[in-house]
Every structure is written in C-alpha cells, then in structure tokens.
Amino acid sequence: MSDTDDGIDLTGPPQEMYKFLRDHMPVMAVEHEMMTGTSVTLHADVTTVLQNADIFSSLGAAEIGQVRPLIPLEIDPPEHSKYRKLLDPLCAPRRVALLESSTRALVNDLIDAVIDDGACNFHTSVAEPLPSQVFLTMFGLPVERTPEFIELKDGIIRPPVENFDEATEFRNMTGQKIYAVLQEAIEEKKANPTDDFISQFLDAEVDGHRLSENDVLDIGYLFFLAGLDTVTASLDCMLAYLAQNPTEQKRLVDSPDDIPAAMEELLRWESPVAGVIRVATQDTELSGCPIQAGDKVSVNLGSANTDERFWTDADKVDFDREINKHIAFGGGVHRCLGSHLARMELRVGLEEWHKRVPSYELKPGITPEYTMGLRSVDNLELVWRT
Numbered sequence: 001m002s003d004t005d006d007g008i009d010l011t012g013p014p015q016e017m018y019k020f021l022r023d024h025m026p027v028m029a030v031e032h033e034m035m036t037g038t039s040v041t042l043h044a045d046v047t048t049v050l051q052n053a054d055i056f057s058s059l060g061a062a063e064i065g066q067v068r069p070l071i072p073l074e075i076d077p078p079e080h081s082k083y084r085k086l087l088d089p090l091c092a093p094r095r096v097a098l099l100e101s102s103t104r105a106l107v108n109d110l111i112d113a114v115i116d117d118g119a120c121n122f123h124t125s126v127a128e129p130l131p132s133q134v135f136l137t138m139f140g141l142p143v144e145r146t147p148e149f150i151e152l153k154d155g156i157i158r159p160p161v162e163n164f165d166e167a168t169e170f171r172n173m174t175g176q177k178i179y180a181v182l183q184e185a186i187e188e189k190k191a192n193p194t195d196d197f198i199s200q201f202l203d204a205e206v207d208g209h210r211l212s213e214n215d216v217l218d219i220g221y222l223f224f225l226a227g228l229d230t231v232t233a234s235l236d237c238m239l240a241y242l243a244q245n246p247t248e249q250k251r252l253v254d255s256p257d258d259i260p261a262a263m264e265e266l267l268r269w270e271s272p273v274a275g276v277i278r279v280a281t282q283d284t285e286l287s288g289c290p291i292q293a294g295d296k297v298s299v300n301l302g303s304a305n306t307d308e309r310f311w312t313d314a315d316k317v318d319f320d321r322e323i324n325k326h327i328a329f330g331g332g333v334h335r336c337l338g339s340h341l342a343r344m345e346l347r348v349g350l351e352e353w354h355k356r357v358p359s360y361e362l363k364p365g366i367t368p369e370y371t372m373g374l375r376s377v378d379n380l381e382l383v384w385r386t
C-alpha cells in the first residue's frame with residue numbers, strides 16, 4: 001500500500017482512486033517530475049478541455065524524444081485539419097480491413113509458440129509483439145525486426161535508468177535512432193514504392209498539399225509511439241480482466257459475436273491510456289478553478305470514463321451496455337487516428353486467443369501489476385490445460 005499525503009492509495013484499482021479524486025479534488029494542483037500543473041477528473045471538465053483546442057493546446061503535450069512537433073498530435077487547428085484530411089482516409093476502416101488477414105496470421109503464429117506449454121506471459125508472448133509486427137507490416141518492413149522495434153519503443157516509454165534527467169537523455173538518444181530507422185525506410189520506399197504506409201504518405205495529396213519528408217518522419221515517429229504500447233496495454237488490461245472473471249471469459253468463448261461490445265466496455269472501464277496533457281493558451285477556468293495561460297492540464301480519461309455524473313452504473317462492467325460513448329481514444333480534434341486499426345488488432349487478438357485457449361486463468365500466486373499512465377501488465381502470467 002502506498003498512500004499520498006492526501007490519503008490516496010496509488011496501488012489500488014485506479015477506478016477507486018479516480019472516484020476519490022472526483023469526489024474530493026476534481027481540479028487539483030499537481031507537482032512532480034513529469035508534470036507541474038493541474039489535473040482534472042470530472043467528465044464535464046475533461047470534455048471541455050478536449051473539445052476546446054483553441055484554449056487547450058496540444059503543442060508540448062508529449063515529451064517522447066522528438067525534435068519537432070509530432071504530426072498531427074502537436075499541431076493545433078486550423079493546420080491540424082489539413083493533416084487529418086490527408087491521413088484519415090489512410091487509416092479508415094476500408095484500409096484497415098486489408099490488414100486483417102495478415103494480423104490474424106501473426107496472432108496465430110504467436111499463439112502457436114506457446115499453446116503446447118499450457119502457460120505463458122501473455123504480455124511478452126502476445127500483447128507486446130503483436131502491434132510491433134502489425135506496424136512493421138503496415139510500414140512494409142520485415143517482421144523479423146520486431147525485437148529491435150520493441151527495444152526502441154521501450155527506450156522512449158520505459159528508459160532503463162533511475163532518475164528523470166537520465167531518462168530524458170536516454171529518450172532523446174533513442175529518438176535519434178527512431179528517426180534514423182524511419183529515414184532509412186523513407187529512402188528505401190522512395191526507390192521502391194509499394195502499397196505500404198510510408199509510400200502512401202510520400203504520395204498523398206489533398207487540396208494541392210503534399211507531405212514533406214520531415215512531415216513523413218514526424219508522422220512515422222508518432223505512429224511508432226502511439227500505435228505500439230497503447231494496443232499492448234489494452235490487450236494486457238483485457239486479458240487480465242477476463243482471466244479473473246471466468247463467466248465473462250466463457251461468454252466470449254461461446255459467443256464471439258459479443259467480443260466487439262466487450263472490447264468497448266473494457267476500453268471504457270480500464271482506459272488503458274489513462275490520460276493526456278494539454279497546455280492552456282489563455283487564462284481560463286475549470287469547475288470554477290482558475291487556470292493560467294501556460295499551465296499544463298492533465299486530463300484524466302480513465303476518470304471521465306467512470307464518472308457516475310455521466311454514466312449509468314458507472315462502476316459496473318456490463319458487456320450489454322447499450323450506449324457506450326467512452327473516450328478511451330480521446331476526444332475532440334485529436335481523437336485517435338488509429339482507432340480503427342486498434343479495434344481490429346484487439347478484436348482479432350481476442351477472437352483468435354479465445355478460439356484456441358478456451359479456458360485460462362492467472363498463474364496461482366500472481367497478482368497483476370499495472371504500470372502507471374499506460375496501463376500495461378508486465379507480469380501477466382496465464383495458465384491453461386493443454
């Protein structure tokens with residue numbers, strides 16, 4: 001148990017902590033290495049921030065080793081819409097559907113490697129490699145490079161050092177390596193264009209606007225970091241939940257058509273990307289509390305997704321929930337560009353896993369340990385009968 005001075009248990013279920021914050025300090029000053037500013041937890045405040053990009057900018061929201069603003073995440077309107085117009089069609093359901101059969105094959109290869117063992121660490125065996133392999137396939141690169149990509153991604157998200165300054169330095173160094181990998185891929189695709197994403201980015205044009213090579217680098221960099229750990233964390237959260245709730249697990253095995261609705265409810269409940277950051281561009285207020293121009297605002301998506309002021313039966317995980325307007329993919333103009341891809345990866349992952357491993361549980365003695373922010377479960381040890 002680890003309590004803050006305010007009596008918040010940081011090691012318990014996050015939904016309990018979110019409720020405590022909503023009830024006692026819905027707008028709260030925060031000061032730690034990662035962020036000094038204000039945190040908001042009410043659904044109403046969270047959506048106000050996300051829907052007003054003119055007052056709450058996303059420029060400077062992410063510090064992940066980049067040397068220029070990430071496109072389109074750190075671009076404010078109106079310029080932002082120019083990029084989304086160009087990128088949205090490339091990430092639309094019709095395009096994502098073309099990746100479904102290769103994704104299904106990748107999931108099955110990962111399951112083949114562990115199925116006869118009757119046990120695996122789901123995080124390292126399935127949830128972590130899958131999105132890297134999908135990314136490599138999308139970008140027309142060999143899936144054999146998966147370990148290299150996981151190491152690069154971890155170098156940004158979990159730098160293997162102790163203190164904050166060293167972490168920043170490690171991230172910047174890893175960022176340079178990611179740019180180099182992407183630059184090399186751009187050169188290759190310029191010489192031999194195929195139907196991969198980099199070739200499409202280089203070729204895309206909207207209203208006479210084409211992407212520069214730096215644009216393609218800055219988009220590729222964001223895709224790399226936005227598309228890997230988010231899917232890993234979501235699969236981890238979902239399998240950890242299902243391993244501990246055998247009735248719901250059996251329901252998905254018996255009725256795979258229920259998987260999409262179950263996925264949405266678990267995205268709401270778990271909110272694997274727990275929050276995002278914005279920077280106020282002018283003096284304003286949230287729930288009557290002053291916010292100064294230049295203040296960072298931490299927007300708690302997980303809390304908004306479980307706020308009883310907005311949701312009926314907010315703390316009940318209900319796969320039959322009829323209306324589920326969760327904001328696990330964010331909201332407003334920066335709502336996740338990869339949501340169709342993410343949903344396809346999650347659905348195919350859950351379908352194939354439950355087809356092939358119809359009954360599983362946590363290894364005895366294991367309590368899932370969730371990381372903060374992006375809620376991965378590195379110790380997700382599962383067992384099943386062979």
Ligand code: HEM
Nearest residue numbers: 072073226227230231234273276329330334336337338342
């Ligand atoms: C379940 C998995 C995922 C979750 C939960 C998720 C969540 C999010 C969230 C919360 C945002 C908003 C960030 C903000 O407002 O600051 C976002 C934006 C974004 N995501 Fe995802 N994401 C997922 C998967 C992906 C994938 C697979 C890709 C692409 C490969 C992707 C690409 C992006 C991009 C490019 C943006 C920025 C959009 C913009 O600024 O217009 N995401 N995502």
